[in-house]
Amino acid sequence: MATVRIGFVSRGDPEAVKMVRNLVERFRSRAEIFLEPEVAKKLGLAETKIEDMDVDFIVSVGGDGTILRTIRRMEDPKPVLGINMGTLGFLVDVEPKDAVKTLERVIFGFEVMERSRLATHLNGVPLPPATNEIALLSASPAKMLEFEITVDDSLLEDLRADGLLFATSTGSTAYAMSAGGPIVDPRLDAIVLVPLAPFKLSARPWVLPAESVIRVDLELPEKQALVVIDGQNVATISKRDHLTISRAEKPARFVKAREGGFYEKVKSKLA
Numbered sequence: 001m002a003t004v005r006i007g008f009v010s011r012g013d014p015e016a017v018k019m020v021r022n023l024v025e026r027f028r029s030r031a032e033i034f035l036e037p038e039v040a041k042k043l044g045l046a047e048t049k050i051e052d053m054d055v056d057f058i059v060s061v062g063g064d065g066t067i068l069r070t071i072r073r074m075e076d077p078k079p080v081l082g083i084n085m086g087t088l089g090f091l092v093d094v095e096p097k098d099a100v101k102t103l104e105r106v107i108f109g110f111e112v113m114e115r116s117r118l119a120t121h122l123n124g125v126p127l128p129p130a131t132n133e134i135a136l137l138s139a140s141p142a143k144m145l146e147f148e149i150t151v152d153d154s155l156l157e158d159l160r161a162d163g164l165l166f167a168t169s170t171g172s173t174a175y176a177m178s179a180g181g182p183i184v185d186p187r188l189d190a191i192v193l194v195p196l197a198p199f200k201l202s203a204r205p206w207v208l209p210a211e212s213v214i215r216v217d218l219e220l221p222e223k224q225a226l227v228v229i230d231g232q233n234v235a236t237i238s239k240r241d242h243l244t245i246s247r248a249e250k251p252a253r254f255v256k257a258r259e260g261g262f263y264e265k266v267k268s269k270l271a
Contacts, residue, residue, distance in 0.1 A: 004031040004107045007053040007078070009070045010039040011062035016085045017042050019061050019096060026100060031107060050074060057081055057110070057255050059103070064091045064132075064174070068230045071117075071131050071252050079112045081255035088269055090173045093257040102257050111256040115170045116189050116210050117248035120229065123241055129248040130229045132171030136216065136243075137163040137196075139224035139236060144199060146219040151212050156193075158219070159203055163196035166214065166245050170252065173266065175231075181205045185262055191245070214245040 008024065010016045020039050027033070033045075034055055040047035050058070050073040057079040060067045063086020071077045082092030083099050094102045117129040138145050147164060149156045167176035172184040172192050181194035182205060189210035195203045208214070218225055218239045227235040227243060237243055258265065 005034065005055040006031045006103075006107075007034040007036070007048070007050070007055040007058040008039060009036045009050060009058060009060050009062075009066060011066055011085060012038055012042070013085075016061045019083065019085065019099065020059075023059065023061075023099060023103065027103060027107070053078065057106070059083060060092070061085055062092075063087065064089050065231070067091045068131055068232060072128055072230065072232060076250045077252050079110070079253040079255045081106060081110075081257055090265070090269060091170070091254070093254075093265075106255060106257065113186075113254045113256050114251040115186055115254065116168055116251050118166060118168055118191065119246050119248040120227070121244045122227065122235055122237065124244075127227070127235055128229055128233045129250070130166075130171070131168065131252045132174045132230050133165050133167040133176055134245060135163060135165050135175060135226075135228040135231075136237075137226045137228060139226050143223065145223055145225055148217045148219055149193070150215045151208060153213075156206070157203070159195055159198055160200070161195045161198040161203065163225070164216065165192070165194040165196065167192040167194065173269075176205075182207060183266060187262075189247075191247075210247045212246070216243040216245070217241075 008020050010020045034048040034053045036050050037047040059081050060070050061083045067082050083094045084092035117131050119129050120127040146160045165176050169184040169186045169188050169190050176192050176194045179194045181192050191208045193206040221239040224238045
């Protein structure tokens with residue numbers, strides 16, 4: 001059997017780094033190990049940038065933010081296995097007590113789950129893809145925005161609101177859920193649009209086909225909005241700009257580690 005190649009990324013706190021150390025020591029005789037620079041320096045081992053890792057899968061030790069950061073660094077994302085050192089976490093499937101047992105199983109083969117991401121272009125220039133969501137928020141606190149939203153060249157809504165969320169099915173259980181959006185089974189390839197505090201009673205969340213091409217324009221010339229991608233990348237738009245959102249060419253990929261399905265995960269996380 002060919003040697004398994006495993007990458008490790010981690011939060012920088014001592015507990016997460018200790019988990020990486022334990023896993024590396026246990027599996028280094030059975031796998032070729034690669035470590036991102038931050039954790040490699042703390043362990044005194046060789047380092048490899050995430051984008052340069054030629055691996056079968058990546059183990060992410062932390063929370064959902066660590067996974068999002070990892071996926072963002074890869075042009076064509078490798079499968080990621082998340083070990084939960086955070087709090088809630090819908091992307092992290094493995095609890096610390098199960099980490100060794102799960103890796104023992106995964107090194108002999110695993111199923112990959114692909115999840116669509118969102119491609120974003122600002123005036124035709126690409127921004128980083130979103131695994132969870134794209135949030136359009138007022139650049140000035142407590143100032144309402146006005147949006148024109150078109151889907152496949154048809155007007156969907158003229159809307160005044162504090163902001164907008166465009167979420168993947170994966171991201172439907174993140175910010176979008178907190179803002180009143182629906183929980184979407186990740187097997188359904190869709191884009192979820194959730195208005196934030198809209199100024200009309202008829203404004204409701206939409207579930208759109210994943211192949212939709214969405215255009216967003218600001219209607220008030222004196223206002224600016226922040227475009228926040230997965231809580232990590234930020235750009236600014238105004239009336240002279242336009243934003244287009246569509247399905248990204250390359251999906252996010254995850255190692256299937258749980259025997260239970262999505263519904264069991266939702267019940268356990270939100271109980």
